[in-house]
Amino acid sequence: MGSIPVDFFIDRFPLYLEGAGTTFTITVLGTALAFVLAMVIGVLGTLRNPVARGVASFYTETFRGIAALVLMFWMAFSIPQITPYELDVTFAAVLALGLNVGAYGAEVVRASINAVPKAQTEATIALNMTWARRMRLVILPQAWAQMLPTFGNLVIELMKASAIVSLIGVTDLTQVARLQGQASGQTILAFGSALVMYFVIAQVLIVGVRLLERRANRRLGRTPPAGGGLLALLRPPTVGATATGGAR
Amino acid sequence: MPLSDTTGAPGPEAAGGPLIRFEKVVKRYGDNVVLRELDFEVAAGERVTLIGPSGSGKTTILRLLMTLETVNDGVIWVNGDSLSHMERNGKLVPANEAHLRRVRKKIGMVFQQFNLFPNMSVRKNITEGPVHTLGVSKEEANQRAEDLLELVGLKAKIDAHPTQLSGGQQQRVAIARALAMRPEILLLDEVTSALDPELVAGVLDVLRDVAQTTDITMLCVTHEMGFARDVSHRVLMFDAGRIAEEGTPEQIFGDPREERTRTFLKAVLETG
């Protein structure tokens, strides 16, 4: 065998790279949509207003319960039938993934906001801050550090789920692997190459989130253990939280 | 550097209505009646110490004033404004957020657990309130933060992070943060009881300083009887949501009339 697997991959590297680019783009766009939805719906879920909470729980219950795959098919194929419009299939995929992962993200945001000690809210009241300032200056920056690890997992989930676009004809990484497998008959190598590329994208995303986590923790006065480099970023962080202002 | 907007209120004997008035205030948590038709008044510039056994409702009184809790019955007045109601078209309606924010502007609070914002430097902790809720310029807020940190002896720590400070230092920053809002009324809830013994004196010295150099009205819950004797005009002894006894610090600490006060003071002196 020797260099054959390497040759297979090197010959097709541009194709795989293009597929990986598509996967990465869909992941980033889906994440952006999911993030905005998660923040807005998550904050709504922490309000006392029953309408706001109703909207939030309707959204999360609905879109957590609907498979992104079905949602994507529905948007790509049913919308043109019932309306005069046709959705771009990639756009449909981004929408479906964003709506689906956003529903999980919203729960993370809600839980993280609620996990900020009540004493912090009371301190903002004593300083006569408005709700908006309290959220922006105090609560969200503290909740942010707590959201990030779970957000990291959700981004990876979204990336893996993005393979559904191959089913509606988008040439993402999975689609490239399938086409190359069919064309060459080398199924193991074709999909093995895709696995490696997926792994690399995941590592890039993980490092990105870990960098954000480090920054968030530093802002909260929690210093990461010494040493590091890129490899340290791939390990889950172990930072001791130092409390400044617990419960009453 | 004036610490408060209050002008020339000389002390408890000042003329005019009380700054704070509790009128038949009832506070319940479920079946637990914490305050039973509580009546008391505090004059502008007066410094009042609240003492009493655990669970007697001292914290509840401060939290009600800070609008962190609402009364079940009765009215709390601050400078003629009710904390639960406001006037609209000549009718009394439940207080809205705007009304509360107007009343709250006069009140500051220092918490037992400091409650500094861990996502901000010491400087930001002190300046964000004035900048965002008083509309003070950044430069002015910074200048004031420096002055206040000087007062509490922490000028060197202005760019430190709260987690880099000892408990006593954090509490002094919290006092500076509250004073930066130029409150007329300062609420202090056992501000030294979360501190290691050797850090208590530093915080109390700062508060003595504030008491001596300003005319801020202070409501202070504390077990530090020496401090209470030094700074307060009046001591209120609470028991089961009512005032059991009140008087000057000399009278309450030197010659308490009520048996409950005697027992309480004896217990505090033995443990503290």
Ligand SMILES: Nc1ncnc2c1ncn2[C@@H]1O[C@H](COP(=O)(O)OP(=O)(O)OP(=O)(O)O)[C@@H](O)[C@H]1O
């Ligand atoms: N959020 C709450 N929910 C239910 N009960 C409460 C709550 N806050 C206070 N209480 C009860 O109200 C009573 C008075 O509490 P408060 O904290 O005012 O007492 P305190 O005089 O400050 O006591 P301590 O000296 O221990 O601080 C207590 O019986 C307490 O259990």
Ligand SMILES: [Mg+2]
């Ligand atoms: Mg208390």
